[in-house]
Amino acid sequence: MTTIYLSSTDLKINSVSIEFPISINTLKKCLDDNYRTIKGKSNTVFTWDELGLLGYSKNGELIESLSLELEPETYDFSSKNKFSGKCYFNDQEITNYYKTHKEERVALFKGDDSGALALNDICAWFNVDEEETIKTIEISTYKPYVRWQGIPDDKYSIKPLEEEEITFVDFGFKLSIIEELMYMKGLLEPKFDIYEFADWYRDRKIDIDEEGYEPIAEVVQYFKDLPIPKRLATKITDIYQDGGNDIYMNLSPFSGGGEDDWDMETAVDAKQFPNLKKATLCYAKDCVYDEFEKMGIEAESL
Incomplete structure (x- = not known):
């Protein structure tokens, strides 16, 4: 035997x-x-x-x-x-x-x-x-598995800009801008991927299968801290909110978020985007539509 x-x-x-x-x-x-x-x-x-x-x-x-x-x-x-x-x-x-x-x-x-x-x-x-x-x-x-192996150490490290950046009042508005600049136009790098971020993140293991039904705190903080160069403001001509936007699917992969998570509460940040002409919204308070219209920006509900 x-x-x-x-x-x-x-x-x-x-x-x-x-x-x-x-x-x-x-x-x-x-x-x-x-x-x-x-x-x-x-x-x-x-x-x-x-x-x-x-x-x-x-x-x-x-x-x-x-x-x-x-x-x-x-x-x-x-x-x-x-x-x-x-x-x-x-x-x-x-x-x-x-x-x-x-x-x-x-x-x-x-x-x-x-x-x-x-x-x-x-x-x-x-x-x-x-x-x-x-x-x-x-x-x-035995070869220990290192989940962040192959991902640059600083890939998702927030680095201070050596140029003027946009200061946002409303987080929901900022998310809509990130959707346009990062995922639609490819002007913000790195293009954030929640699965790669979870592998890269070392402070704890992020279990997307378990946590992905609600906003993941570390991801929310990443986008809050992410600086956006002021020179990119002129690239925005419209914003389009949809539950299936890449930005929402990376914040909460299995839900796309909810009103309380992403609601735009004010449109005051729109003043920093001179070429913004239209906003299609699904995560916004009622007052936001009026604010856009007063600034000459067409606003409609999805």
Whole structure:
């Protein structure tokens, strides 16, 4: 029977200490040579049907990960039997440890809901279905997931302008201007993306799936703090509010916001936009329409 131990000191298969990547010859000694080989476009899979175990290799010689098939799939490389051995993590049966130590699970990639158990540079990732049945355990080198990796450190940092900026009285009005300059005309950068911002933000994990039904506080603050150059004021000829505007979908992805969140309470900021001729509104107090009209700006409800 195959016995695998993951401990704070090493990884052992049948009492033999191993390190990734593992040569196929080493696994022959740890396991047996009763395996078949399936070569694909991107990797080679070594399948031990009797043991219920798979080995994945990029070059066909060194194995980067081992898969314990608790519920085998039906692919040509899938094992014909379930994993028949024992696997231990910190001296406890690994599936029980996984179920009773949820706080120790770590994500290995974006959207990893099942997570992995990690010890030093080795991890065991769990493939779990909707019914919480563990289908596969994949053992490999542990590479911590850094959600902001690849995003410039300062991408969403608010930087002071070295030129005159517009001062806004009304936040709802400012959001309409950002919609035009950032999303419609591409004159404000970076183009804000809530999903990228959530990955970039380091003070806490922003869970969009959970929080996206209401305005997300850090995003609201970002747009409140975002400076807009005064030289761009002449680029605005009209504003158009709609619940599906990009600005609202980035503030509250699953709702588009509501009147209390984005209502324009005054049109006084319009005085700073000399070419503004028309405002189509859906988030505005009644008095705002009159204020626009008095300034010679056509205002209508969506």
